[in-house]
Amino acid sequence: MSETLLKVEGVETYYGNIRALGGVDVEVKKGEIVSLIGANGAGKSTLMMTICGAPQARSGSIIFDGTDITRMPTHLIARMRIAQSPEGRRIFGRMTVLENLQMGAGLDNLKYFKEDVERIFEMFPRLKERQSQRGGTLSGGEQQMLSIGRALMARPKLLLLDEPSLGLAPLIVKGIFEAIKKLNQEEGLTVFLVEQNAFAALKLSDRAYVMVNGKVTMTGSGRELLANPEVRAAYLEGGHH
Amino acid sequence: MDYFIQQLVNGLTLGSIYGLIAIGYTMVYGIIGMINFAHGDIFMLGGFAALIVFLLLATYIAGIPVALAILIMMVVAMLMTSLWNWSIERIAYRPLRGSFRLAPLITAIGMSITLSNFIQVSQGPRNKPIPPMITEVYHIGNITVQLKQIVIIIVTAVLLSIFWYIVHKTPLGRAQRATEQDRKMAALLGVDVDRTISVTFVMGAALASVAGTMYLMYYGVVAFNDGFIPGVKAFTAAVLGGIGSLPGAVLGGLLIGLIEALWSAYFTIDYKDVATFGLLAFVLIFKPTGILGRPEVEKV
Numbered sequence: 001m002s003e004t005l006l007k008v009e010g011v012e013t014y015y016g017n018i019r020a021l022g023g024v025d026v027e028v029k030k031g032e033i034v035s036l037i038g039a040n041g042a043g044k045s046t047l048m049m050t051i052c053g054a055p056q057a058r059s060g061s062i063i064f065d066g067t068d069i070t071r072m073p074t075h076l077i078a079r080m081r082i083a084q085s086p087e088g089r090r091i092f093g094r095m096t097v098l099e100n101l102q103m104g105a106g107l108d109n110l111k112y113f114k115e116d117v118e119r120i121f122e123m124f125p126r127l128k129e130r131q132s133q134r135g136g137t138l139s140g141g142e143q144q145m146l147s148i149g150r151a152l153m154a155r156p157k158l159l160l161l162d163e164p165s166l167g168l169a170p171l172i173v174k175g176i177f178e179a180i181k182k183l184n185q186e187e188g189l190t191v192f193l194v195e196q197n198a199f200a201a202l203k204l205s206d207r208a209y210v211m212v213n214g215k216v217t218m219t220g221s222g223r224e225l226l227a228n229p230e231v232r233a234a235y236l237e238g239g240h241h
Numbered sequence: 242m243d244y245f246i247q248q249l250v251n252g253l254t255l256g257s258i259y260g261l262i263a264i265g266y267t268m269v270y271g272i273i274g275m276i277n278f279a280h281g282d283i284f285m286l287g288g289f290a291a292l293i294v295f296l297l298l299a300t301y302i303a304g305i306p307v308a309l310a311i312l313i314m315m316v317v318a319m320l321m322t323s324l325w326n327w328s329i330e331r332i333a334y335r336p337l338r339g340s341f342r343l344a345p346l347i348t349a350i351g352m353s354i355t356l357s358n359f360i361q362v363s364q365g366p367r368n369k370p371i372p373p374m375i376t377e378v379y380h381i382g383n384i385t386v387q388l389k390q391i392v393i394i395i396v397t398a399v400l401l402s403i404f405w406y407i408v409h410k411t412p413l414g415r416a417q418r419a420t421e422q423d424r425k426m427a428a429l430l431g432v433d434v435d436r437t438i439s440v441t442f443v444m445g446a447a448l449a450s451v452a453g454t455m456y457l458m459y460y461g462v463v464a465f466n467d468g469f470i471p472g473v474k475a476f477t478a479a480v481l482g483g484i485g486s487l488p489g490a491v492l493g494g495l496l497i498g499l500i501e502a503l504w505s506a507y508f509t510i511d512y513k514d515v516a517t518f519g520l521l522a523f524v525l526i527f528k529p530t531g532i533l534g535r536p537e538v539e540k541v
Contacts, residue, residue, distance in 0.1 A: 052429055054428060074429060075431050092426070093422065103415060103430050106431055107431045110412070154430065
């Protein structure tokens, strides 16, 4: 058993008076790819953002790498090397692609920028072609690549990906998932991802959690959940893969 | 023609001062979406800080070279007003972040009144004159150019270049632009958003205090209520150029300066403020985003 990197215990998050997360327990171990699947509005993105302290959990605890980060401000959590490619990508539209990547590398003051940016360009050659273009002018797929690339520039210990496949052509999705797998295998990068494309996510993941109405209802290895009839009925069948 | 060029020089000088102040309005608006109504008073404080430094220098170091004196005045004014504006943000604006939109606007007006009254009480209500510091005048044909006008335009150009460099080429500037565009995402990337906002107030104050120093040197006088009219005009400049846009603030400042100078020259000087604010109304009606502004995208 490898070490626990992220431990979320009994986390409750509210938007005003509305409870978005109702006591969530999730664990991610070093070197794993863990996915979180569930319907729209189940609270998947809320969990991703709660891990980063935006918004903060009202109760429960989030332990990262032995440190309690539940009440830590967002920028300090980022400095613990949790990088997120958030819902909606959140590219800085009036900055160039290169500047967006520089923002990602801000934690180290661009110390490793040159070598890291080369790696990102290798992974996503489209970004290299577009490097001096403004983020807002990129296509959805390119923005997704940029969002992931920007997160990777932080040299994260934990990479949070919120719907990396959303709205993208299947071929691009495949490319992105392959890139994630490669980073995981070759560099031991720990990945926690939210996906609507449950089939692809489960195939990619070591383990997965299923979320319904702000609660984790099921967990198991990717393979187990792929074979589970309930999961198949709710998230896999009828979908196109 | 000579008369026109003469007014152009005067207008550019005035416009430089407005431009320096306008940047503070537009930056703060860009980053937290509020109008810092106390900014004009920060400009006035800069003038007073420079005045006090001038008096100290004149009393204790009589033979000091003028250029050095102005430099010291500027630097001290920058430091003092930066501290003031930093404190104002910390005390009056930050606790209200996330509150309803009018709240910081109301405290800003409160801070403005507080600052001008503070100066009125502590420094007295009268105009504070200083003897002319730079008296050299050049004649080119029929045009008279005062050395102090050249100084103002050059200092403004240099400061704006440094400022432009900081905003566009340094990690700090990148963090500021990122915070402006998406505060939450900036935090997710490790940017200390609160600190970045503080730095923005400090930078705005530094530029305004230089404007205050230049104003004191140019007109030779400063008073506790001098923050109001130049402040409102600089705000007009920021709106005219397109609030949130840095080049827009400079352009707006220069335009307001030129309009004032030219209006005073060819029409009646009593109506120069009417001309300026009339133009503001005109812009707000026909191009609400200003000359270089981008249309406001409603954030969800």
